[in-house]
Amino acid sequence: MKFGGTSVGKPERMHHIATLVSQGTEPTLVVLSALSGTTNALVEIGDYLSKGDRTATRKCIDKLEAHYHSFVDELVTDKAAKAKATAIIAEHFEFLNIILKISFSEALNKDILAQGELLSTKLFCTYLEEQGIDHFLLPALEFMVIDSYDEPQVSVIKKRLTPILNKHKDKKLFVTQGYICRNSKGEVDNLKRGGSDYSASLIAAAISASACEIWTDIDGMHNNDPRIVKKTIPVEQLSFEEAAELAYFGAKILHPASIWPAQQYNIPVKLLNTMQPQSKGTLITEKAGSVGVKAVAAKDNIIAIRIKSSRMLLAYGFLRKIFEVFEKYRTPIDMITTSEVAVSLTIDNSSHLKEIVKELKPFGNIELDEKQTIISVVGNNISQTEDMVKKLFGSIRNIPVRMVSYGGSPHNISLLVPAEYKTQLLQQLNKGMFGLE
């Protein structure tokens, strides 16, 4: 059972999830995020520190510390528990105060970012203890590791985690940190922002869990972005493929990488709502449940690159050379479309854009379109669904579509539009594809 930042972000929410996690009959492993807002604050602290602004760094640290003191005030009531929780805060903020005296490095920054999950799990366990709920705190840094390519391997995690769990066979409830891990140099590292979902899926795969439950503040994956369109409905069932496409193409509810471990080890994933534990949520398994369009999602900050060259005409090996440039700069490509004399592709990571463009220049004329959005329509075998394409394009009005990708997978059709048309397109699709306004 994984709980996100908002599910642990208030003392009463933490009380509530303590009840949720201690109700089950099966042994349970709980993965926690940092309290909502904490990781953002830690990112800010690292940023100020890297710029050498010690006054601003200190201000952020003090503000965060005050937040934790008021949190703990309401979290626990008895004296011993209060003393324990206060000592936990002191320990972690002592570290955060030490950073003011040492020089900044990337490795130090990762240590800073790890404080959120360390704090949330320790405080949660203090509350469990006060309530007399038997449990064991599993230190994620002892088993959650990434290799020299910064990739986690389920088999390695399993090898490390199994002996620890075997030592505590008497326990029914385990608590651990999401997001944090150790890298191949043995340093503290993390699975990138939102990575607690990934932690949960990796752990579920490593222990062959009967299910991986991702608890958030919404009742599952919705058919459209509830922050943008008025009416959305939860999707009851998705296949791993559909869920992966949605997560990758912008559904914020799940970290994009978190599907593959569950899929590979065939662990059902459930997206559930902490505030409404009875609602169905979304079930993600091998089976899609039904055929047809299930949801649309949007991914922002996309850059489209067009490479136009008459040398591409009837040539082979052209695409390989282009892809090699992206490989060299470890920049993933999302969408591709080709014509006989041009290829367009999209990326969302602009950190090496300059170098990439420079190396592409010898291949032809390069055009860039920045601030684009990918809108993905996802469903089970949608390409075989009758009138799907007609319905899709029939719903779009007055929107300049820059690219269309169809047929790459039978579960996805992606459109690229300038970012300013995103809201409009999501609304038009909601009406045209789902009949929702």
Ligand code: ASP
């Ligand atoms: N606390 C981390 C973040 O805010 C990881 C997570 O919540 O999943 O990105």
Ligand code: MG
């Ligand atoms: Mg999250």
